Amino acid sequence: MLAYAWVIPAVMVVSFALILFFGKRLPRKGHEIGLAAIAIAFALSTVCAVEWVGRPANHTVEPVAAEPHGEATASESGGHGEEEAGHGAEEAGHGAEEAGHGAEEAGHGAEEAGHGAAAPAAEEGGEHGGEGEHEAEPIREPVVSEGTWYENGPVKINAGIHMDGLAVVMLFVVTLISLAVHVFSTSYMHDDRRYTHFFAALSLFTAGMLIMVTASNTLQLLFGWEMMGLCSFMLIGHWWEEKNNSDAALKAFFTTRTGDIGLLVGISILFFAAGNTFDIAETNRAALAGQISDTVLLAGAAALLCAVIGKSAQFPLHTWLPDAMAGPTPVSALIHAATMVVAGVYLVARLYGVFWSAFDIGGGGINPIALVGGITVIIAALLAFVQSDIKKVLAYSTVSQLGYMVMALGVGAWTAGIFHLFTHAFFKGLLFLGAGSVSHAVHSFDMKKDMGGMRTFMPTTYKTFMVGTLALAGVFPLAGFWSKDEILLGAGENGYELFLVVGLVGAFMTAAYMTRCVYLTFFGEYRGHGHPHESPPAITIPLIVLAVLSAGAGLLNAPGIELFTKWTENEAVLLAGVAHHEFSLMTALIGGLFAGGGIAASYLYYWRNLGPHRLTERSGAAMAGYRLLENKYYLDRLYTDGIVASIKGPIARAAYIVNQRVIDAVVNAVGIGTRRAGRFTYDVLDQKGVDGIVNGVGLTAEEGGSVLRVLQTGRVQQYAAFLFGGVVLLGGALVLFT
Amino acid sequence: MVAQNLIFGVIAVAMGIAAIRVVTTQNIVHAALYLVVVLAGVAAVYILLAAEFTAVVQILVYVGAILVLFLFGIMLTRAPIGRTSDLDNDQRWLALAVSLLLLGVLAGVLADAFDDTKLPADAAVQRSGEVGTSIFQVYVVPFEVISVLLLAALVGAVVIARRD
């Protein structure tokens, strides 16, 4: 099945076409096709996953950095992918015996070769003696099946699939969440005016995401990426009759588009840098082997980072995601929590070799990716505190968690980032669907006005939402705990202490704002109107399924099991020599402590009414802070007033000034001069001399016109007769006189 | 040779008469039927010129498709079927003069230029295979352009003629 995984996106594309053309005529308005297609896709993805797990791990990859003769072997292995595998296996034989003193040597060798990225990683290997062996552990060889799409001279572009652990995980997650959302939507979107189109767009969206995650080259990746952008636009603006919604759709589209320019530029740079190839594996190899000059690589990676910032809603382009909550809730769950927004994270993970070399991720300290992620974690979490719309809380939470993933990749904790993506998809999908279930009952998203005390009305939703909250907050032993712990561990061990602190603060705030959200929604007095009641099974069953996964998925990579690492790590990651770390009880305890602290603080504040209430009314500084948050750091205003207006305003004004001062002055001067000359001309020449001639010409023209207007009949055939007659006369004259 | 010339003469006379009838008959359906004679005659001329493939296409496209289209056009515009005297406009004398002049100039030029040039007598039949090879190798770009043109015409015809 792995070799035929292209069937999975194909199923969704076919489903899109079928729904679009026949959906309206079907008894269930097309959702039966969408459901069947996504069920098939999910089943096939599961088969893929099982096959992948059962695949023998016999592909050995030596980290570029740990090679004794770093530079030479590296460039060779980059050039010949086939040879490199065999070479690696050979090397592994005596790699073990060399491990003792080899690691130290590696440090020197790499340093001598001037391989900047290599040195610290190799030194790490030296510090953790046992890990040298661990890194050489064989992985499953990726399944690649592709055909030539386009060939012209030296340029050959393939189209196909590249199935490795990362792709398989993404396939599984995307189809699962999409399935849950499809089921949920049949009830939630019931009686919607564009029900059929909604399901068609869901299918196309899923297809885009699946195309992207299975892509073997960057061009295909771009294709899927843009498909998602389009579908996101259609789905956010699903209720476009309201101006807000269509505005939000446009904003999302344009903001992500700003980043997408970066993707286009980055892909183009890498195409030429990697030697006329779009192939992702080859690009990674070339980048890690140092075949690409540092400057070019940095430019390419920086451009790609722009795309990540746009798509994954990182600071400072995160503003579109909360607005995107204008779309229907299932869309928010599918697109803006679990799948599409992680496309940026996926891009970094996929082209990890490029980012690793360009930003010197192995080096520790600080780098752009980690920085962007870290800032996003904090600022989005702060914003989540002041929201009263439940979906907006979750939206900012999503932004913050995406920041976590990006930060994880930025600090060299590759597996941790992907693992967090994996677990986050479950609990964030769950939380969004839960929020949808609540709002379905109270017909509002406002926690402060219309919710409260919902736990008595909606027990199932309440219980599942609690599981999601605890998982997101990172409470032992739910999914979020394990993935967050790994990120913190990675940040601490790889020399990114600053981001360890950021991660801990983020964990604290995440726990606190989620507790606030739960309090406002499910506890206290019911503040709304009407009689809410539990949602139908089509809504609760996906919730339960996702709740089970949110609770259990983290165990997959719990210490001692660590299956997730074994399944997902790919060649690029091993080539880069990403370090592995033993589970550290200390980090886990501190992380858990911060999460627990967040919950406790929030609990004391809301339930026990302790702490500085009404702070904003008493303290000017607090008020200013609150205003800043309420206005979302004035970023939106910066974009519209600052950037758009500064382009629009001054140019218009400058044009106006030029118009008034310069052109008018010239015109006036000319005018005055002309008037004087005119007066003279009028008196002397015009009245007496010219008028006579002009009147004569006018009269002649009038006479001639009244004769010729007979010919102007408006009848095409008469014109044609004149045309042919003229041609004949001219042709005849030509023949006669030559 | 004689046979060929004889056949050409018969065909040419038939085509000439039919063509004149196309533009002079007062019965619109008859005009269409005379047009069939002219088009079939053109196909016969192609065969005389050893262009068999083009002759077959001429029959298929013109007689088979375009003419049917004309009959539909006649039917849909509810043109008077049967004899009427209202098919010509009032500038037919001007038209006659122009076309006679045109014929005169053309005939004069042709007689002057190709007075007694003969076609190669041993010209081999140009096979359809050669035509196809030529279309898809040398003239592949015009071919593609033609396909786009046909598509545009298709869409255009639908857009123009639909009721809305």
Place this chain on the structure above:
Amino acid sequence: MYLNQFLLLAAFLFSVGVYGVLARKNGVLVLMSIELILNAVNINLVAFGAFHDTVAGQVFALFVIAVAAAEVGVGLAIVLLIYRNRHSIDLSEVDLMKG
């Protein structure tokens, strides 16, 4: 066979077609006359192709046939539209171009 016999035949057909285009009132008949003109051109193309012993003449004749098909399609659509708007296809009444 002389080349000229074909060319003269074509010239004759062409002139007759021009007459038809100029003198006919009915839109469908004008289109038929245009077909006569196009066929005259085709005869020329094929005749010269045979004269120079090349298939290019035939190829272009085929292209012209394709274009003619497109032209008839669009032309008849226009005639239908005129008929629908005016309940007549008398071209001498279509004088919107009168200034």
